[in-house]
Amino acid sequence: MARREIPQYFLYGEATHDVDERFLHVESIAERSRLHDWKIRPHAHQDLHHFLLVTRGGGTFYAEGDLKRFNKNTLLSVPLACVHGFDFKPTTNGWILTASGALIERIADQHAELRPVLTEPDAIALQSDTTAMLVTNFASLMQEFRSNLPGRRTVAEALLMSILVAALRRKLQLRPDKQRRTGADSVLAAKYRALIEANFRAPMQVADYAKRLCVSSERLRQACVRSTASSPLALLNARRLLEAKRSLLYTGMSVGLIAExxxxxxxxxxxxxxxxxxxxxxxxxxTRQKRTGGQES
Known part of the structure; x- marks a missing residue:
């Protein structure tokens, strides 16, 4: 079978290259999407995270094989290395904010409560007041991006933090009441998910993760169930399943190698x-994914 690889880009359509650890880039959605007839084919970025604020139009967001349909007044989040694509309605517009992986990881390490926004692909429907606030932040970021004023990176990172906090608050509002948990539970669950990301390829059990986090397995279970409505084992298995699907879809590795x-x-x-x-x-x-072009229904 011919080997297929996940296309890797810097920004879509541009060759990959090293990214400055404080890299931030802002452009309009139409600016790049219009060049590709409003269709961005599935691809990934090795060291970049996207946030898209959609203020007009809508479309479909492909994220790791899942389809998320969205309209205007939506914030899309595309984590590091997420295989993603877009099918925008013509004339869709808004902004695309791109941040380096190093910057995102630094923010996640310093503010663990933000990890749900930084690690999960999502299409977050916004209320009008939140959209208005984010429009101001994205427009200010665009202005800073195009300027060469002293302290522009500091201001840009402050605006990024404001966007992330707004996204987190809205995301929590949209969750069922029983999942709206903050504080120690969400911080521990976020640390667990980060540890999964770094170690899911190793044959570690939940008890091993709990030990690494210096908590009991029961404490970890409580934190995960309260803040994500999933058990630690379910979260670990979900990440392993995602990687298996990626490998089956985009590589020619044998099933045995994928298992390992x-x-x-x-x-x-x-x-x-x-x-x-x-x-x-x-x-x-x-076989099915090859026949359907790699998009799950």
Whole structure:
């Protein structure tokens, strides 16, 4: 089978290159999307995070095989290395904010409560007052980006933080009441998810993660259930399943190698794990995705 790779870009359509650790870039949605007939094919960025404020139009957001339809007054979040694409309605507009992975990770380390906004692809429907505030912030960022005034990076990062906080608050508003938890639970759950991201390829169990976080397995379970409505094991399995789908879709790796890359020592167990959660074997999934062009319905 021919090997397919995930297209990697700097900004869409531009060759990859090293990114300054405080890199921030702002442009209009129409500015780049119009050049590609309003269709941005699935791709990824090795070290960049996008935030899109949609003020006009709408479309479809493809994120790791899931489809998220959106209209105007929406904030889209595209985390690091997320395989994503867009099918914009013609004349859609707003802003695309791009930040370096190093900057995003520094913010996540210093403000763990923001991790849900920084680690999950999402289409957040906004209220009119939040949209108006974000329009001001994005417009100010564009002005700073185009200027060469002293302290422009400091101001730009402050505006970025304001955008992230607004996104977090709105995201929490949209969750069911039982999931609206802040404080120690959300911080611990965010740290756990960050640890998963760094270690999911290793054959670690939930107890190993709890030990790394210096808490009991029960304390970790409580924090995850209260702040995400999922158990620690479910979060770990979801990340491993996501990586398995990526590898089946975009690489020619064997099922055995994919199992190992996702933290499974036994390929047979991995196949059962995958089949139970998707309703089809890894090989059947790969065949179907190849036939449908890699987009799940």
């Amino acid at each position: 890359a996702c933290g499974f020592a036994d390929p047979a167990y991995f196949s059962r794990f995958f089949t139970q959660r998707t309703g089809m074997s890894p090989k059947a999934y790969r």
